[in-house]
Amino acid sequence: MTIQVRQISKSFGSLKALDNVSFDVTPGRLTGFVGGNGAGKTTTMRIILGVLSQDSGTVLTNGTPLAAGHRSAFGYMPEERGLYPKMKVREQLVYLARLHGLSREVATANADALIERLELGHRAGDPVEQLSLGNQQRAQVAAALVHEPDFLVLDEPFSGLDPMAVDVVLNVLTETAERGIPVLLSSHQLDVVERLCDDLVIIAGGQIRAAGSKDELREQHSPPRYRLRADDVSAATRPGVTVIETGPGEVTFDSPDEALAQSVLADALARGAVREFAPQRPRLTEIFREVVTDAAPRDGHDDGEDRK
Numbered sequence: 101m102t103i104q105v106r107q108i109s110k111s112f113g114s115l116k117a118l119d120n121v122s123f124d125v126t127p128g129r130l131t132g133f134v135g136g137n138g139a140g141k142t143t144t145m146r147i148i149l150g151v152l153s154q155d156s157g158t159v160l161t162n163g164t165p166l167a168a169g170h171r172s173a174f175g176y177m178p179e180e181r182g183l184y185p186k187m188k189v190r191e192q193l194v195y196l197a198r199l200h201g202l203s204r205e206v207a208t209a210n211a212d213a214l215i216e217r218l219e220l221g222h223r224a225g226d227p228v229e230q231l232s233l234g235n236q237q238r239a240q241v242a243a244a245l246v247h248e249p250d251f252l253v254l255d256e257p258f259s260g261l262d263p264m265a266v267d268v269v270l271n272v273l274t275e276t277a278e279r280g281i282p283v284l285l286s287s288h289q290l291d292v293v294e295r296l297c298d299d300l301v302i303i304a305g306g307q308i309r310a311a312g313s314k315d316e317l318r319e320q321h322s323p324p325r326y327r328l329r330a331d332d333v334s335a336a337t338r339p340g341v342t343v344i345e346t347g348p349g350e351v352t353f354d355s356p357d358e359a360l361a362q363s364v365l366a367d368a369l370a371r372g373a374v375r376e377f378a379p380q381r382p383r384l385t386e387i388f389r390e391v392v393t394d395a396a397p398r399d400g401h402d403d404g405e406d407r408k
């Protein structure tokens with residue numbers, strides 16, 4: 101099942117929080133939804149989940165507009181979280197799964213499996229409010245998954261987690277995606293998203309600035325730049341090639357096409373040993389900066405701090 105967000109717009113008074121937002125969340129892949137404070141991530145997720153209504157636009161699954169009933173099969177980890185603080189972790193997970201119509205046996209089996217996968221076994225009998233924030237967050241992830249959702253939406257699932265907890269949660273999300281469930285997660289931690297996600301959607305000022313697979317985005321936004329480390333790097337000095345940086349035994353250059361870059365490599369090989377030849381791909385942080393600063397902020401769009 102592919103989730104298709106199509107031309108969603110939403111205003112709060114005079115503030116246009118979302119402006120014609122469109123993107124896909126594909127099964128089997130982790131899609132990272134990235135943007136700064138107030139960019140529109142939570143608003144988009146709430147609209148997908150049906151807890152907030154859009155002014156215009158549609159959310160579709162495989163081409164069919166989403167019906168309210170279908171959304172009950174979604175899993176959601178809201179930004180404001182949402183577990184009952186006084187209820188014990190295991191009891192609460194079983195309860196939530198039962199609310200979605202699962203039998204006691206299946207609900208219990210799912211809860212126990214998630215408790216184990218998220219390494220919460222030692223706290224399963226404690227009320228949520230007694231857990232550390234990181235463990236509460238793991239419990240939230242379990243709550244979003246315990247009823248076997250067919251689409252998973254997580255608002256900032258990694259914020260406040262230590263690196264080991266990030267890995268534990270990530271493994272669970274990757275397994276979920278591998279079972280064919282589309283997973284959309286928002287984050288402002290670009291390094292984490294870069295490591296974890298297959299697809300990216302970049303939003304700023306309520307508009308989608310870039311979307312696609314991590315590799316596609318790197319490809320689209322990379323300058324045609326190469327790095328060569330070799331005995332003799334003088335091959336890069338030739339018409340059509342722009343040398344960006346050079347040092348003993350190494351050179352970074354831009355070449356307008358792959359064939360010309362390959363001829364630099366062939367030449368360098370003819371002259372001696374080549375230790376490295378590779379295209380230089382930009383990091384996500386660089387792409388993000390490029391696509392987000394490309395567009396000036398629009399009137400009335402704040403940084404989201406006033407509401408928090």
Ligand SMILES: Nc1ncnc2c1ncn2[C@@H]1O[C@H](COP(=O)(O)OP(=O)(O)OP(=O)(O)O)[C@@H](O)[C@H]1O
Pocket residue numbers: 112115117135136137138139140141142143144288401402403404405406407
């Ligand atoms: N209920 C609301 N009433 C008024 N303005 C709102 C409301 N919800 C969101 N906004 C505004 O809409 C814009 C988008 O907010 P949103 O929470 O979707 O951003 P975000 O990308 O999730 O940001 P953050 O990372 O800070 O949570 C912000 O300017 C915010 O102040």
